[in-house]
Amino acid sequence: MRALKVFGIVLGGILSAIILLLLAVRLLVNPNDYKSRIERMVKGSTGRELALPGAIKLSVFPWIALELGPASLGNPPGFGDQPFAAVQHASVRVKLLPLLRKELEIGRVEIDGLDLRLIRDTRGKGNWEGFGGHGTATPQPNTSGPISLPELAGLVIKNSRLGYQDLAVEHVNLEMGQLSAAHPVPLKFTLDLIRHPPAVPLTLAGRLELTLNPEKKQYQVSTLQFDGTLTPKAGAAPVSWRFTAPQLSLNLGAQTLSAENFSAQLGSAHLTGGIQGTKVVDAPSLTGRFKLDPLGLRELVGQLGMALPQTRDPKVLSKLAASGEFAYGGNAARATKLDMQLDDSHLQGSLAVTDLDTKAMSFDLELDRINLDRYMSPEKAAPKPETKVTAKPVALPADALKGLEVNGTATIGSAQIIGVTLTRVRVGVDIKGSVMHLAPLQAQLYGGTYSGDITLDERAKIPALRLEQRMSGIDVEPLLNDFAKTRRLSGRGNVTTHLAAEGATSDTLMKSLSGHVAADLTNGAVEGLDLWFEISRALSLIQKQTLPAGTGSGRTKFDAFKASADLNNGVASTKDLIIASQNLRVTGQGTSNLVTEAIDYQLKASLLKGAVGTSFVGGKTFADIPLTLTGTMTNPKVRPDLESVVKARVQQQLQQTLQDKLKGLIH
Secondary structure: OHHHHHHHHHHHHHHHHHHHHHHHHHHHOOHHHHHHHHHHHHHHHHOOOEEOOOOOEEEOOOOOEEEEOOEEEOOOOOOOOOOOEEEOEEEEEEOHHHHHOOOOOEEEEEEEOOEEEEOEOOOOOEOOOOOOOOOOOOOOOOOOOOOOOOOEOEEEEEEEEEEEOOEEEEEEEEEEOOEOOOOEEEEEEEEEEEEOOOOOOEEEEEEEEEEEEOOOOEEEEEEEEEEEEEOOOOOOOOEEEEEEEEEEEEEOOOOEEEEEEEEEEEOOEEEEEEEEEEOOOOOOEEEEEEEEEEEOHHHHHHHOOOOOOOOOOOOOOOOEEEEEEEEEEOOEEEEEEEEEEEOOEEEEEEEEEEEOOOOEEEEEEEEEEEEHHHHOOOOOOOOOOOOOOOOOOOEOOOOOOOOOOEEEEEEEEEEEEOOEEEEEEEEEEEEEOOEEEEEEEEEEEOOEEEEEEEEEEOOOOOOEEEEEEEEEEEEHHHHHHHHHOOOOEEEEEEEEEEEEEEOOEHHHHHHOOEEEEEEEEEEEEEEOOOHHHHHHHHHHHHOOOOOOOOOOOOEEEEEEEEEEEEEEOOEEEEEEEEEEOOOEEEEEEEEEEOOOOEEEEEEEEEEOOOOOOOOOHHHOOOEEEEEEEEEEOOOEEEEEOHHHHHHHHHHHHHHHHHHHHHHHHHO
16 A cells, blocks of 8 residues: 555656646747747758748647648749748647757657649759758768668648649648658558649559668668559549559668569559669669560550550450560660560560660560451442542651661561461561661562562652562462452462662652562463463454454463563563463563553464464464553453554465465476
C-alpha cells in the first residue's frame, strides 16, 4: 500500500508538472513573435516574398502545434502575380522542451490546400529556379560528412494540387508515417493526373514502405503498389491498372539499383520482369528482363478506346505475347533474346538503338512465317466491266531516309505478300546518308530461287532506284497468277533484270524505267495466242483456200521461250524473241510500253520440216509466215501480216515462172 501511494504521488506530480508546462507555453510563448523573423529568413534564402496574412496559432491540446494559414510564396520577376505556392492551412506539431528554449524541432506536419504552380517562361527558365536569394553566394566548403534525416513524426497533405505547364496533379492526398533512419516509413497517397486542355483524368493511388539510411546512402522501397483507373474518353468504361514491386533498392554509395521483380497490368495486359542498375549516378547502366503474357490485342485496344485499322482478315491482331532481355548504357539501348508472337507468327532475335543521339539502329531477327496479305486493307468491290479504273500513283515517302541509320539482317521461313509466296527469305538492310541498300535479298519461290540487290537513293532532289534481280528455275505460271493475276505464260526457267529509274511516284518511276531484262523458259505455253491457227489462216490465204473456221485453241505450246529487252523511259524494245517447238520456230522483234501496256511486234513463224499441212507452192516442206502482234498486254491480238503474205506470194509466183521458163530454154 505504501508503494502504491508513493507511485500515485509521483504520477500526480508528473501530471501537474506537465500541466504547468503547457500553461507556461500557452501564456509565455507567442508564435506570432516569429512571423517577421520567418518572412525575413525566407526572403533572404529564396529572394521571394512570403505572405503570412493569417495569425500563427499555438495550441497545446491535445498536442502542441503551430497553425498558420492562409500563406503564399511569390514568383520571381517575370512570372506574373500569381503565387509560386500557396496553402490554405498548415499545422506543425513541435516538441515542448526545445520550444521553451526557443528552438524549433518539428514533429508531425499537416498541410491542407497546397497549390504549387511550376511554369517556364519564353526563355525556358522555370520559376522554381534561382532559389538562394540575391547577390553572390559565398562558396561553401565541400564536405563529405554523413547526412542525417530530420526528425519528423509524420506528414499529411490534403486536398492539394501541383501544376506544370499543361499537366496538373489534382486532389492530392498523402500520408507519411514517422520518418527515421533504418526503419520502414509507411506512405500512401491518392491523386488525379489531368492533361490540359481538359481530358479524362488518370486516377492514381499508391502505398509503400520507405527505408532511408542517408549516412550509408542506402534507400529501399518495399511492398510498392500503384493502382488506379484510366478512362480513355468521356463516356467510356474505366480501365484498371496496377504496378507492384516487392522490393526496390538504391545504393548511391555503390551506385547500384535493384528491383528483382515487378509486375504491371493495364486492362487485359500483364507484364512482369526485373531490373538491375550500376553506376546509376556517373554513367547509368541498366539491365533487365520482361515478359508480356498472351493477350487479345483487339480486346485491349478496344478497352483503351482506340480502334485498329480494318484488315483483309478480321481475325488477325487477335493475339500478342513477348519476352526478352533489355539493356541500357553507353548512349545505347538493346533488346536481346526477343521472343514475340503475333497471331500465328513467331519472331526471335535482337534489336538495338546503337546511338540514342542519332537514333542509329541495328537488328538481327528471325520470323518463322507471316501472311502479310491478311493484314492489308480489305479489297474493294470489283468495278463494273464497263468502268475503266485508273490506278492512282503511289508516292514514295518524301525524305523518308533522311536521318535514318539502320543496319541488320532479317530471315523469314515463309511469307506471303501481294499474293506471292516466298520461303527461306533473307534480307540485309543498310540505310545511311539517305541511301537504302537491300542486299542480300534471297528467297525460294515457286520451285526456284530469287536473289536481288536494290538501292534507293534520296540524296538528290529526285529519288533514284536501282534493281538487280535474278530468278532461277522459277515456275512462271503460279508466279504470274499470284503476282499479276494472269496465266498468260507458263513454263520453268530464268528471269534476270538490271533496271534503274528516277521519280517520286510509281508513275514517274515506271516512265523513267531503263535497263535490261531477259527470260529463258522451257516446256510451257503462251495463253491467249494460237499461232498454229493464225499460221493456218496465213497458209490458206497464200494457197487461196477457204479460211479455217473457229477461233483456235487460244494456246501455243513451246519447248523453249527466250527473249530479252532493253528498256528506255518505260518502253521495252525486243530484238531476239524466240518461241520454239518441235515443228515451229517463231522469231520476232517489237516494243512493249510498260506505262500504257501497248504492244507492237512483228513475228515470223517458221514451219520446220515434218510439220503437218505445210506442203504448198512448189511442194516445199517448210514456210516462213509473217505475223503481227498488237493490242495490249492483257488483250493481245495476233494476225497474219497480209501485206507481207501478198509480197511473199507474188515473189513465189515470179520464182516459179522464172523456173518454168528456164526449164523451157534448157529443153
